[in-house]
Amino acid sequence: MSADDDRLARVALTWLAEPGTWAVHRLVDEFGPGATLDLLRDGGAPEEGLRAAVAARSREGDARAVADDALARGDRLGARLVTPDDEEWPPQLHHLRTLALPGAVRRVDTETAPPLCFWVRGAWPLREALDRAVSVVGARAATAYGLHVATELGYGLADRDWTVVSGGAFGIDAAAHRGALNAGGLTVAVLACGIDRPYPMGNASLFDRIAEAGLLISEWMPGAEPFRPRFLIRNRVIAAATRGTVLVEAAARSGATQTFNRAVALGRRPMVVPGPVTSAMSVGTHELLREQPSARLVTGVPHVLEEVGSIGADLAPPARAPQRPRDMLDDEATLVLESIPRRGTVDVDRLAARAGVTVRTALRKLSLLEELGMIRRRDGGYALTAPARVPGTT
Amino acid sequence: MSADDDRLARVALTWLAEPGTWAVHRLVDEFGPGATLDLLRDGGAPEEGLRAAVAARSREGDARAVADDALARGDRLGARLVTPDDEEWPPQLHHLRTLALPGAVRRVDTETAPPLCFWVRGAWPLREALDRAVSVVGARAATAYGLHVATELGYGLADRDWTVVSGGAFGIDAAAHRGALNAGGLTVAVLACGIDRPYPMGNASLFDRIAEAGLLISEWMPGAEPFRPRFLIRNRVIAAATRGTVLVEAAARSGATQTFNRAVALGRRPMVVPGPVTSAMSVGTHELLREQPSARLVTGVPHVLEEVGSIGADLAPPARAPQRPRDMLDDEATLVLESIPRRGTVDVDRLAARAGVTVRTALRKLSLLEELGMIRRRDGGYALTAPARVPGTT
Numbered sequence A, B: 001m002s003a004d005d006d007r008l009a010r011v012a013l014t015w016l017a018e019p020g021t022w023a024v025h026r027l028v029d030e031f032g033p034g035a036t037l038d039l040l041r042d043g044g045a046p047e048e049g050l051r052a053a054v055a056a057r058s059r060e061g062d063a064r065a066v067a068d069d070a071l072a073r074g075d076r077l078g079a080r081l082v083t084p085d086d087e088e089w090p091p092q093l094h095h096l097r098t099l100a101l102p103g104a105v106r107r108v109d110t111e112t113a114p115p116l117c118f119w120v121r122g123a124w125p126l127r128e129a130l131d132r133a134v135s136v137v138g139a140r141a142a143t144a145y146g147l148h149v150a151t152e153l154g155y156g157l158a159d160r161d162w163t164v165v166s167g168g169a170f171g172i173d174a175a176a177h178r179g180a181l182n183a184g185g186l187t188v189a190v191l192a193c194g195i196d197r198p199y200p201m202g203n204a205s206l207f208d209r210i211a212e213a214g215l216l217i218s219e220w221m222p223g224a225e226p227f228r229p230r231f232l233i234r235n236r237v238i239a240a241a242t243r244g245t246v247l248v249e250a251a252a253r254s255g256a257t258q259t260f261n262r263a264v265a266l267g268r269r270p271m272v273v274p275g276p277v278t279s280a281m282s283v284g285t286h287e288l289l290r291e292q293p294s295a296r297l298v299t300g301v302p303h304v305l306e307e308v309g310s311i312g313a314d315l316a317p318p319a320r321a322p323q324r325p326r327d328m329l330d331d332e333a334t335l336v337l338e339s340i341p342r343r344g345t346v347d348v349d350r351l352a353a354r355a356g357v358t359v360r361t362a363l364r365k366l367s368l369l370e371e372l373g374m375i376r377r378r379d380g381g382y383a384l385t386a387p388a389r390v391p392g393t394t
Helices: A003-016 A022-031 A033-041 A048-060 A063-077 A091-098 A144-159 A172-182 A201-213 A228-241 A256-265 A280-291 A301-308 A331-338 A348-355 A359-371 B003-016 B022-031 B033-041 B048-060 B063-077 B091-098 B144-159 B172-182 B201-213 B228-241 B256-265 B280-291 B301-308 B331-338 B348-355 B359-371
Strands: A080-082 A118-121 A133-138 A163-166 A187-191 A215-218 A244-248 A269-273 A375-378 A381-384 B080-082 B118-121 B133-138 B163-166 B187-191 B215-218 B244-248 B269-273 B375-378 B381-384
Touching: A003 A022, A003 A033, A003 A048, A003 A063, A003 A080, A022 A033, A033 A048, A033 A063, A048 B348, A048 B359, A063 A080, A091 A228, A133 A144, A133 A172, A133 A228, A133 A256, A144 A163, A144 A172, A144 A244, A144 A301, A163 A172, A163 A228, A172 A187, A172 A201, A187 A201, A187 A228, A201 A215, A228 A256, A228 B331, A244 A256, A244 A280, A244 A301, A256 A269, A256 A280, A269 A280, A269 A301, A331 A348, A331 A359, A331 B228, A348 A359, A348 A381, A348 B048, A359 A375, B003 B022, B003 B033, B003 B048, B003 B063, B003 B080, B022 B033, B033 B048, B033 B063, B063 B080, B091 B228, B133 B144, B133 B172, B133 B228, B133 B256, B144 B163, B144 B172, B144 B244, B144 B301, B163 B172, B163 B228, B172 B187, B172 B201, B187 B201, B187 B228, B201 B215, B228 B256, B244 B256, B244 B280, B244 B301, B256 B269, B256 B280, B269 B280, B269 B301, B331 B348, B331 B359, B348 B359, B348 B381, B359 B375
Parallel strands: A133 A163, A133 A244, A163 A187, A187 A215, A244 A269, B133 B163, B133 B244, B163 B187, B187 B215, B244 B269
Antiparallel strands: A080 A118, A118 A215, A375 A381, B080 B118, B118 B215, B375 B381
């Protein structure tokens, strides 16, 4: 069977059964796409549900003819088909072979086999585009806070030459894509419908920008509709294609957490941006940080790079306030300084007692503090040079 | 030596050396307060720093006379002295005997011995007030967000009969105290100065309310000034007196994290409220959540009670969105429902194929969905009853 037949058969199979179906994947693995297609069309699917689905589809048309039309349509759209036999196939997607989710009960949660093919719009080779990639996902009904954070993440990651992957949805997804585009970087939208009718329509101009500067990809043939189960099936690709998934805002019952759990199951880095505890849009993120032991709290690009970057590169320093003159003082000098009253003066004996140091030490530290202009002698004692200093309270 | 002499000696010792000094604590443990006082006054302190401090203090006055004055002053203020020999001494403070902080270098970080005595203003027996207690601490320069969260925590904990302990500072501390007072609950302010001159003065009316409804307590005698090192010494009491410490807002370099680390070292529950990653006042809290493995993210009172409550009581349920009719559907019915197009109708064969179920299953689920009023038959097919349904995107 020729390579072209194989490609046609792969497309036909995504039409006969939803992408991710394990039974189909296993047959393709064993017999190849063409033989699997013939087997399914002859009613030979090994599971009743799959047999019924194939039978229903077959009454709508001939799978090979439908695939042939789709390939012609793809050509007209300037889209290309990429399969595992192509050089630009991203090798990390093979990890999906290992994805078995404990406790998954719904069909869309268990059908997580690797993709059979991708429709791709955009000039970048898919493999190269996804080589250093992070996904940023989250709520559609995002808050201004979430949109700001997602945009900054998208911008900062793209600025550091990381590809930003997301689902093209309203809210967090769109903000992450936009941030990456604004940085002149690379972004990939993984769709759950045909790449000629990207959903949602309100993001149409965003999708055009992504196709120009990055990639629009989908497992579904041109014209395919965005049925809800398809978003869940699609999410495994977002998780598997990237080194880590950053979740920005999620309500208590959020689909975005599904992508997150896929990332956990695949051994990718699962990251969560916290938010105000008063925001309903952060309830889901905080629950993940509490319940999911591998979830890592991140507050910005440096933390994300710390998780996904190469060993030894880009380690985020712990957050520190800027250096103040007092930071240069040793502990005893600090104690002496902090024991000087805000108003009035103090003599050295009393000061030494307060600071818990010897008089000799106190004198030594006082001359240092005087040198630094922090204190001055007055009325036979020592006083602060600043008119008022508020003691810390904790 | 009589009990009254012991009490006088304890007060004198807090004047000769700062509370928390291990050398003093060990001497008191071995020889009793009176003999320790005599030893120190005779220049017999075992460490040079302590000897110098005692000598400097002794030049200011006679320790016994100072303590005598302080006790008389306390009487006039309506304050009482509580020592470990009193029934109302909180037993959990003995845990401070075990507090050795790894890596501590500054004197105020290493001097963490149990208190010798407390000055107390307020009617409640100290032990009873601190029996079920949580501390809520954080930044002085708090944001509106932090103040809101601290007030809610203070209110909610007091409302559940928990005592709210804090340091009486501006910002988070004051908000937590106020929340507890507003709930008609019990709150304890642990001061780092004399209880007759609580710091900061701007909280004077708050301190009056606390003394009426709860307790103002301090290790320092009436008239003592709030030197900065004293706040750090005081913090060990806030940590040790309570079953857990909740940190609400902390900048990158925050003293509040010191109380938090005390709580960790004492085996108390260390809890952190996250905030917007865009807020400088949450940088310290997020760093703790990242760096301190025992730090627990909490978003409100139920989470706090889950940490400090008795086993089996008050477990916080995972956050969940309210029940929707669709939540009652089984997985196959959900898939069937989600595979019906938003507009127009679909026949059962096609629907079964989309949903990945058999036609028989699809028919069974369709009649259930019809029964529930979610779909209806139309034009020989099935349609949604709701005019529009937006597919999920994730």
